[in-house]
Amino acid sequence: MHFLLLGATGRVGTRVLERALADNHKVTALVRNPQKVNQRSEQLTLLQGDACHPGDIRHSLESVDVVISCLNTDGGTVLTESIPLLIEAMKEQGVRRIVTIGTAGILQSQEHPGLLRYETPDTRRSSTRAAEEHRKAWELLQASGLSWTVVCPTYLPDGEALGTYRVAREFLPEDGKSISVGDTADFTYSVACSQEYVGCRAGLAY
Template identity: 55%
Template sequence: MNLLLLGATGRVGRYILEYALADGHTVTVLVRSPGKLEEYVLKYGTQLRMVQGDATRAEDVARVLAGGVSAVISALNTDGTTTLSVNIDLLIRHMQKQSVARLITVGTAGILQSRTEPGLYRYESSDTRRRSTRAAEEHRRVYELLRDSALDWTIVCPTYLPDGARTGIYRVEKDFLPEGGSQISTADTADFTYRQWKSHEFIHARVGVAY
């Protein structure tokens, strides 16, 4: 299986990369700084295909999708910009051209539905105490673009993300954050995200994930 991974140098993306390579898959990564993944090249060799480029450039996205990709996983960060929504718009267009349907992205619990105020996203309601909504609004744009697309998408929506080990034990819920959930480690978020490329359970859905 050839997976395309975006955000491979990030806190969640590095775990996804490790899990996929350890399982024997070929992984293509689009990165601005290939040197950050040198340890994986040394360990896995040609199993890891690194392409230097920018996820917001149409030509770079088209280039990595042209290599026979079976599914796309994105663990890109917002970086306080429109990186996510620009990239998702490019992915939608170029994945359709290459007949690649499956896309899994890491979002935020802020774009799940509110339990206390039906009809609102969590970031709009009293469910969350965050003062800044900039990142949540960018994730919301991503959700709305995917919702209106023809892709087989899943958005994994973790709550607070401390560093921590992979346990494989956590709760998930479609469209909502599991009740009482307050955190999930980066390693377990990656575990659930990685598992979705071969699952059909949450296609066309946001999924809350927490302990």
């Protein structure tokens, strides 16, 4: 399988890259600074570029089977700028499958039907800006007609993959408090290798 990986230098993206290369998949990583990628492999193609640049996105999608986006909000609008470009280029090149990282804030609330978790009165978020970015990205994927999955981890401390975690469609697993970077990467990679959780948000927690 040939993956396009965005966000390969981030916490989750670095581990997704390790897993994919360990399984001998081809990976194209579009990164702003290739020097930040520590992995080297004959299966890895590093492209220097910007996920918010249409030409860079189109070029990076050549011969790709699946897109994995581990981009975060980066304090700005990178998600809502890049996702429309990605959707358009994927349709042009016939790439159907995309798995992205979101946030548990855009999952449905258990206690407040009709609201997302970040919209509830008891949310502890001091700012909803990042959640709103993730929401817009999810809504664009919903309307895209692509085979999408948005992985929505809750509190995300550094840590290795334990391999034992809970997943819920559209909701956060009950009383879920955290999920490690390692297990988030493990789940993201496994979903990208399959047709599981297509067309839904997958809440992730221990």
